[in-house]
Amino acid sequence: MQRWPVQPNWDDLRVFLTLARNDSLSRAGKQLRLDPATVGRRIARLETSYGASLFVKSPTGYALTEMGERLLQHAERAEQSMQLAEEAMSGQEEGLRGQIRIGAPDGAANFVLPQVCAEIARANPDLEIQIVALPRLFSLSKREADFAVAVSPPQTGRLMVQKITDYRLSIAAADSYLARHDPITTVEQLRPHRIIGYIPDMIYSKEVDYLGEIGIEAPQLASNSVSVQAHWIRQGAGIGIVHDFSLPALPGVSRVLPKRFSLLRSFYLLRHEDDKRLERHNRFAAALTEGMRKEVQRLEALS
Template identity: 60%
Template sequence: MQNWDDLRLFLAVAREQSLSGAGKVLLLDPATLGRRVARLEAALDTVLFVKSPQGYTLTDAGAQLLERAETAEQAMRLAVSGVVAPTDTLSGLIRIGAPDGCANFLLPQVCAEIGAAHPDLEIQVVALPRVFNLSRREADMAIAVSAPTAGQLLVQKITDYHLHLAASDSYLASHPPIESTADLHGHRLVGYIPDMIFDRELDYLADLGLGRVALSSNSVAVQAQMLRQGAGIGVVHDFSLPFVPGVRRVLPGLVRLQRAFYLIRHQGDQQNLRLRRFAEMLTAAIRAEVIRLEAKA
């Protein structure tokens, strides 16, 4: 490795995933920064980033360097301060990838609470209806609805959560009554776009033996709003119901699904105290928030 200045530039590009974003952080011209990155790669004889119109993505070698660079960054902060870092505060940037149901209905209040307790901490939530690629450092950690079985990853179950069929009061009042699952076949269904279901755990309607979806989206937040507008009947997270007034459970005594959230991290982060402490706070807060919201549903 060249020096701390090289690491500082590398960290900025890795975290911002673009020269322009890193340039704003470092107050450097993107062209100059690009030359510095190219010079660093040449000095190491290693490609650190995959460049594309979407930005700069870490290669496997870049991901390995990122781990070492973050360790060096923490050591530099301690050297500058001249003291041991406090054990009760966190700082720096942490990016979380999450499916949009979790990102929309759980993480805003959870991250607000953690951020209030740690004002020097920057938390980014990337809400995407797909599986995150941690090997490419799309996020520091990710929340998923199924546990991966491949890759060098740390996987921790966060909590179980529950889902029910639901519809708006207005829809139920203007359509035939629903007294059994057989009655569902005469109603319009709201759900996922079939070919955009990225995890088998999300194929709720198939589990219930229900067919064509009349109105669909790849976002559960959009589906919840469709139900609120009286579009039909769909499966919703219990923890989302407090956010969609006028929508209530259908056949709660007959249809109840259970799923789980998992926290996924890089195996190399096991020794990173900052990320480990954040992960502990995040999992505890999500568990508590699921319990609180499900009780209100």
């Protein structure tokens, strides 16, 4: 078994962790605010000190070697220890501090999280909150985000999963669109209409295959963004499925077949298992879940 001749310092491990999570010198350098050449030199120095290769350059970027995988486990423990130390010394009882990043599907990110996070920020003026609104899954293991809001619980990974709340979706159209067409009384009567929905090959979870619930495979107007779909509907371009909590933000849009069709889905909060000892994250998770639950209920009552 190889013995490393020196003990790593945290600054070196921070560079190592960032490259391991980003697979690219340029992306790691951007996150660390270092130029890529400096990141490369720091890694080379680390490898020389250890007498072992930690990365191998592959067609997809920098991949960890076996020794790199072993170091990764220790580096992540060191990161957690530094976070715990920072918490202990920063007076967290006086309020949340630092930066927290949330990854979320753009339905939640556009119509729920801004209000919820604004309230949390007002109560914690030293807290910086980032919302990454993307219609895809986030890698918490690579620290793309501290928290992720998901529409289905993952089946793999070292994650803590907490159900946030249920929410509903409905068929909807602009009042101006409905006024130009005959009344719709059955789901079957939707077929001749211009349908708005997700780009089929960009559906990232079966939970968002809403049109499949009404037997429609390919919408005529498609986007990977819920917000784009909602604005198309508001402009009277066609009929689609919207979150009920988005309706208060879409004046002039009404449900279609409200007594015949409604979908029930759920939001889940995902966290990396290693973060369960971080009181800062625990307190933020509690505020976020409670805030989202109340905000969805409030918006659905208005819709």
